Amino acid sequence: MEEKILITGANGQLGSVLANALIERYGSNSIIATDLKHKIKFKCYFEVLDATDYDGIQTLVRKYSITQIYHMAAILSATGEKRPHLTWDVNMETLFNVLEVSRLNNIKKVFFPSSIAVYGVDVPKTNAPQNFATTPNTVYGISKVAGELWANYYFNRYGLDVRSIRYPGVIGYQSLPGGGTTDYAVEIYHKAINQEPYECFLNKTTTLPMIYMEDAIRATIELMEAPLKNLSVRTSYNVAGLSFNPEELASSIKEILPEFQISYKPDFRQDIANSWPESIDDSKARKDWNWKPKYNLKKISADMIKNLQLHYNYKTQKS
Known part of the structure:
Protein backbone atom coordinates (compact mmCIF):
# COMPACT_ATOMS: atom_id res chain seq x y z
CA MET A 1 0.00 0.00 0.00
CA GLU A 2 1.34 3.42 -0.95
CA GLU A 3 2.05 5.67 2.01
CA LYS A 4 0.21 8.98 2.22
CA ILE A 5 1.85 11.19 4.82
CA LEU A 6 0.29 14.34 6.31
CA LEU A 14 11.83 21.16 11.81
CA GLY A 15 8.71 20.65 9.73
CA SER A 16 10.09 22.29 6.61
CA VAL A 17 13.23 20.14 6.52
CA LEU A 18 11.31 17.02 7.45
CA ALA A 19 8.85 17.61 4.60
CA ASN A 20 11.64 17.78 2.03
CA ALA A 21 13.32 14.67 3.47
CA LEU A 22 10.05 12.74 3.28
CA ILE A 23 9.44 13.96 -0.29
CA GLU A 24 12.88 12.67 -1.27
CA ARG A 25 12.24 9.33 0.44
CA TYR A 26 8.61 8.63 -0.49
CA GLY A 27 8.00 10.82 -3.55
CA SER A 28 6.04 14.03 -4.11
CA ASN A 29 2.69 12.29 -4.53
CA SER A 30 2.94 10.68 -1.10
CA ILE A 31 3.41 13.85 0.99
CA ILE A 32 0.79 16.43 1.99
CA ALA A 33 2.38 19.41 3.74
CA THR A 34 0.10 21.71 5.73
CA ASP A 35 0.34 24.92 7.73
CA LEU A 36 -1.55 28.13 8.46
CA TYR A 45 0.77 18.68 -2.20
CA PHE A 46 0.14 21.65 0.11
CA GLU A 47 -3.04 22.46 2.00
CA VAL A 48 -3.75 25.43 4.26
CA LEU A 49 -4.69 23.93 7.62
CA ASP A 50 -5.20 25.21 11.15
CA ALA A 51 -4.41 22.14 13.26
CA THR A 52 -6.81 23.36 15.95
CA ASP A 53 -9.57 22.61 13.41
CA TYR A 54 -10.61 18.99 14.00
CA ASP A 55 -12.90 18.87 10.97
CA GLY A 56 -10.18 20.36 8.77
CA ILE A 57 -7.74 17.59 9.72
CA GLN A 58 -10.34 14.89 9.22
CA THR A 59 -11.30 16.28 5.81
CA LEU A 60 -7.67 16.09 4.60
CA ALA A 74 3.44 23.72 18.18
CA ILE A 75 4.39 26.89 20.03
CA LEU A 76 7.96 26.62 21.39
CA SER A 77 9.49 27.27 24.81
CA ALA A 78 10.53 30.93 24.85
CA THR A 79 7.45 32.10 22.96
CA GLY A 80 5.35 29.90 25.22
CA GLU A 81 6.41 31.73 28.37
CA LYS A 82 5.15 34.98 26.87
CA ARG A 83 1.74 33.52 26.02
CA PRO A 84 1.17 30.56 28.35
CA HIS A 85 -2.57 30.07 27.89
CA LEU A 86 -2.31 30.20 24.11
CA THR A 87 0.62 27.78 24.17
CA TRP A 88 -1.27 25.24 26.26
CA ASP A 89 -4.42 25.56 24.14
CA VAL A 90 -2.61 25.29 20.81
CA ASN A 91 -0.18 22.53 21.75
CA MET A 92 -2.79 20.33 23.41
CA GLU A 93 -5.79 20.92 21.16
CA THR A 94 -3.83 20.18 18.00
CA LEU A 95 -2.48 16.95 19.48
CA PHE A 96 -5.92 15.80 20.63
CA ASN A 97 -7.27 16.47 17.17
CA VAL A 98 -4.53 14.44 15.51
CA LEU A 99 -4.86 11.54 17.96
CA GLU A 100 -8.65 11.35 17.65
CA VAL A 101 -8.71 11.68 13.87
CA SER A 102 -5.99 9.03 13.67
CA ARG A 103 -7.87 6.65 15.96
CA LEU A 104 -11.14 7.01 14.08
CA ASN A 105 -9.60 6.76 10.62
CA ASN A 106 -7.22 3.84 11.24
CA ILE A 107 -4.02 5.82 10.72
CA LYS A 108 -1.05 3.44 10.90
CA LYS A 109 1.49 5.71 12.60
CA VAL A 110 1.61 9.13 14.24
CA PHE A 111 4.75 11.11 15.07
CA PHE A 112 4.64 13.55 17.99
CA PRO A 113 7.72 15.71 18.75
CA SER A 114 8.58 16.01 22.42
CA SER A 115 11.55 17.82 23.96
CA ILE A 116 14.17 17.82 26.69
CA ALA A 117 11.93 20.57 28.12
CA VAL A 118 9.96 17.77 29.83
CA TYR A 119 12.68 17.58 32.49
CA GLY A 120 12.73 19.76 35.59
CA VAL A 121 15.37 21.12 37.94
CA ASP A 122 15.62 17.83 39.86
CA VAL A 123 16.84 15.82 36.87
CA PRO A 124 20.49 14.72 36.96
CA LYS A 125 22.47 17.23 34.92
CA THR A 126 24.61 14.54 33.31
CA ASN A 127 23.05 11.77 31.24
CA ALA A 128 19.45 12.51 32.21
CA PRO A 129 17.79 9.08 32.33
CA GLN A 130 15.10 7.94 29.92
CA ASN A 131 12.80 7.05 32.80
CA PHE A 132 12.97 9.93 35.26
CA ALA A 133 10.30 12.11 36.82
CA THR A 134 9.29 14.82 34.33
CA THR A 135 8.50 17.99 36.31
CA PRO A 136 9.07 20.92 33.91
CA ASN A 137 8.76 24.56 34.90
CA THR A 138 7.68 25.88 31.50
CA VAL A 139 4.30 25.76 29.79
CA TYR A 140 5.95 24.24 26.72
CA GLY A 141 7.51 21.48 28.83
CA ILE A 142 4.23 20.81 30.62
CA SER A 143 2.43 20.47 27.29
CA LYS A 144 5.07 18.02 26.08
CA VAL A 145 4.80 15.86 29.22
CA ALA A 146 1.04 15.78 28.78
CA GLY A 147 1.51 14.91 25.12
CA GLU A 148 3.82 12.01 25.98
CA LEU A 149 1.25 10.63 28.42
CA TRP A 150 -1.56 10.91 25.88
CA ALA A 151 0.61 9.20 23.28
CA ASN A 152 1.18 6.35 25.72
CA TYR A 153 -2.54 6.23 26.55
CA TYR A 154 -3.68 6.07 22.92
CA PHE A 155 -1.22 3.27 22.25
CA ASN A 156 -2.29 1.21 25.27
CA ARG A 157 -6.01 1.99 25.06
CA TYR A 158 -6.60 2.01 21.31
CA GLY A 159 -3.48 0.47 19.78
CA LEU A 160 -2.65 3.70 17.94
CA ASP A 161 1.05 3.54 17.04
CA VAL A 162 2.26 6.93 18.30
CA ARG A 163 6.03 7.45 18.19
CA SER A 164 8.00 10.32 19.66
CA ILE A 165 11.44 11.83 20.19
CA ARG A 166 12.55 14.19 22.94
CA TYR A 167 14.51 16.58 20.77
CA PRO A 168 17.45 18.48 22.22
CA GLY A 169 18.15 21.91 20.75
CA VAL A 170 18.07 21.59 16.96
CA ILE A 171 20.66 23.42 14.85
CA GLY A 172 20.08 23.94 11.14
CA TYR A 173 20.75 26.37 8.32
CA GLN A 174 17.51 25.62 6.47
CA SER A 175 15.25 27.99 8.40
CA LEU A 176 15.32 30.87 10.86
CA PRO A 177 15.00 30.34 14.64
CA GLY A 178 11.48 29.56 15.79
CA GLY A 179 11.26 30.87 19.36
CA GLY A 180 13.12 28.20 21.32
CA THR A 181 15.57 28.61 24.20
CA THR A 182 18.31 26.75 22.31
CA ASP A 183 17.88 28.95 19.23
CA TYR A 184 20.96 30.96 20.18
CA ALA A 185 22.88 28.15 18.50
CA VAL A 186 21.21 29.06 15.19
CA GLU A 187 21.14 32.85 15.55
CA ILE A 188 24.86 32.95 16.29
CA TYR A 189 25.78 31.57 12.86
CA HIS A 190 23.65 34.11 11.01
CA LYS A 191 25.38 36.93 12.89
CA ALA A 192 28.81 35.45 12.23
CA ALA A 219 16.45 10.01 13.77
CA THR A 220 12.81 10.89 13.15
CA ILE A 221 12.51 8.86 9.98
CA GLU A 222 14.51 5.95 11.40
CA LEU A 223 12.17 5.78 14.40
CA MET A 224 9.06 5.92 12.21
CA SER A 252 34.37 26.64 16.91
CA ILE A 253 33.06 29.51 14.77
CA LYS A 254 36.23 31.57 15.36
CA GLU A 255 38.32 28.72 14.00
CA ILE A 256 36.70 29.47 10.63
CA LEU A 257 35.75 33.15 11.07
CA PRO A 258 38.39 34.54 13.49
CA GLU A 259 36.93 38.07 13.52
CA PHE A 260 33.65 36.92 15.06
CA GLN A 261 32.77 38.58 18.39
CA ILE A 262 30.32 37.49 21.07
CA SER A 263 29.04 39.04 24.30
CA TYR A 264 26.64 37.74 26.92
CA LYS A 265 23.44 39.23 28.37
CA PRO A 266 21.31 36.47 29.92
CA ASP A 267 17.54 37.06 29.98
CA PHE A 268 14.48 35.03 31.07
CA ARG A 269 15.60 32.17 28.85
CA GLN A 270 18.54 31.55 31.19
CA ASP A 271 16.13 30.29 33.87
CA ILE A 272 14.57 27.94 31.33
CA ALA A 273 17.98 26.60 30.30
CA ASN A 274 19.01 26.16 33.94
CA SER A 275 16.13 23.74 34.46
CA TRP A 276 17.29 21.43 31.67
CA PRO A 277 19.98 18.71 31.78
CA GLU A 278 23.42 19.21 30.25
CA SER A 279 23.35 15.81 28.55
CA ILE A 280 20.84 12.99 28.10
CA ASP A 281 21.03 9.21 28.10
CA ASP A 282 19.75 7.86 24.78
CA SER A 283 20.77 4.23 25.27
CA LYS A 284 17.17 3.06 24.72
CA ALA A 285 17.11 4.61 21.24
CA ARG A 286 20.52 3.15 20.43
CA LYS A 287 19.39 -0.32 21.52
CA ASP A 288 15.85 -0.33 20.10
CA TRP A 289 16.42 1.20 16.65
CA ASN A 290 20.20 1.59 16.34
CA TRP A 291 20.28 5.36 16.74
CA LYS A 292 23.68 7.03 16.42
CA PRO A 293 24.53 10.69 15.65
CA LYS A 294 26.97 11.60 12.86
CA TYR A 295 27.76 15.28 13.57
CA ASN A 296 30.16 16.70 16.16
CA LEU A 297 30.64 20.43 16.85
CA LYS A 298 33.44 20.89 14.33
CA LYS A 299 31.40 19.29 11.54
CA ILE A 300 28.31 21.32 12.51
CA SER A 301 30.14 24.66 12.36
CA ALA A 302 31.79 23.84 9.05
CA ASP A 303 28.50 22.78 7.47
CA MET A 304 26.47 25.68 8.92
CA ILE A 305 28.96 28.30 7.76
CA LYS A 306 29.34 26.78 4.29
CA ASN A 307 25.60 26.61 3.68
CA LEU A 308 24.77 30.01 5.18
CA GLN A 309 27.50 31.63 3.09
CA LEU A 310 25.88 30.15 0.00
CA HIS A 311 22.47 31.37 1.20
CA TYR A 312 23.53 34.96 1.84
CA ASN A 313 25.62 35.16 -1.35
CA TYR A 314 22.54 34.03 -3.28
CA LYS A 315 20.37 36.69 -1.60
CA THR A 316 22.94 39.38 -2.41
CA GLN A 317 23.04 38.33 -6.06
CA LYS A 318 19.24 38.35 -6.27
CA SER A 319 18.86 41.82 -4.74
Missing part, protein backbone atom coordinates in the same frame (compact mmCIF):
# COMPACT_ATOMS: atom_id res chain seq x y z
CA ILE A 7 2.59 16.90 7.97
CA THR A 8 1.22 19.63 10.23
CA GLY A 9 3.40 22.69 10.92
CA ALA A 10 5.32 22.19 7.67
CA ASN A 11 6.52 25.80 7.62
CA GLY A 12 8.36 25.34 10.91
CA GLN A 13 12.04 24.95 11.69
CA LYS A 37 -0.14 29.80 5.34
CA HIS A 38 1.49 28.68 2.12
CA LYS A 39 4.93 30.23 2.81
CA ILE A 40 7.24 27.55 1.39
CA LYS A 41 7.07 26.06 -2.10
CA PHE A 42 7.23 22.34 -1.43
CA LYS A 43 7.48 19.84 -4.28
CA CYS A 44 4.41 18.04 -3.00
CA VAL A 61 -7.14 12.63 6.10
CA ARG A 62 -10.11 11.33 4.13
CA LYS A 63 -9.40 13.34 0.98
CA TYR A 64 -5.89 11.92 0.62
CA SER A 65 -6.41 8.53 2.32
CA ILE A 66 -3.68 9.39 4.83
CA THR A 67 -1.72 6.51 6.38
CA GLN A 68 0.74 8.45 8.60
CA ILE A 69 0.74 11.84 10.35
CA TYR A 70 3.78 13.82 11.46
CA HIS A 71 2.35 16.36 13.88
CA MET A 72 4.96 19.14 13.97
CA ALA A 73 2.72 22.15 14.77
CA ILE A 193 28.19 35.09 8.49
CA ASN A 194 26.99 38.69 8.27
CA GLN A 195 30.07 39.90 10.18
CA GLU A 196 27.98 41.16 13.06
CA PRO A 197 28.68 40.71 16.79
CA TYR A 198 26.30 38.44 18.66
CA GLU A 199 24.78 39.17 22.08
CA CYS A 200 23.89 35.80 23.57
CA PHE A 201 20.84 35.51 25.84
CA LEU A 202 22.47 32.66 27.81
CA ASN A 203 25.67 32.85 29.83
CA LYS A 204 28.80 31.43 28.27
CA THR A 205 28.99 28.27 30.39
CA THR A 206 25.38 27.09 29.91
CA THR A 207 25.84 23.57 28.55
CA LEU A 208 22.81 22.05 26.81
CA PRO A 209 22.10 18.98 24.70
CA MET A 210 22.00 19.76 20.97
CA ILE A 211 21.53 17.94 17.70
CA TYR A 212 22.26 18.89 14.11
CA MET A 213 19.26 19.11 11.80
CA GLU A 214 20.41 16.27 9.54
CA ASP A 215 20.77 13.99 12.55
CA ALA A 216 17.39 15.07 13.96
CA ILE A 217 15.56 14.38 10.69
CA ARG A 218 17.34 11.06 10.21
CA GLU A 225 10.41 3.13 9.99
CA ALA A 226 11.59 0.90 12.86
CA PRO A 227 9.68 -2.38 13.37
CA LEU A 228 6.93 -1.99 15.95
CA LYS A 229 8.17 -5.04 17.87
CA ASN A 230 11.53 -3.34 18.51
CA LEU A 231 10.09 -0.32 20.33
CA SER A 232 10.00 -0.35 24.12
CA VAL A 233 9.27 3.34 24.81
CA ARG A 234 5.72 4.54 24.21
CA THR A 235 6.09 8.01 25.75
CA SER A 236 9.09 9.57 23.98
CA TYR A 237 12.65 8.45 23.25
CA ASN A 238 15.64 10.42 24.49
CA VAL A 239 17.83 11.20 21.48
CA ALA A 240 21.23 12.84 21.97
CA GLY A 241 23.56 14.46 19.50
CA LEU A 242 26.18 16.36 21.49
CA SER A 243 26.43 18.90 24.32
CA PHE A 244 28.23 22.25 24.36
CA ASN A 245 27.96 25.78 25.75
CA PRO A 246 27.93 29.18 23.96
CA GLU A 247 31.62 29.76 24.63
CA GLU A 248 32.56 26.45 23.01
CA LEU A 249 30.30 27.16 20.07
CA ALA A 250 31.79 30.62 19.57
CA SER A 251 35.29 29.12 19.63
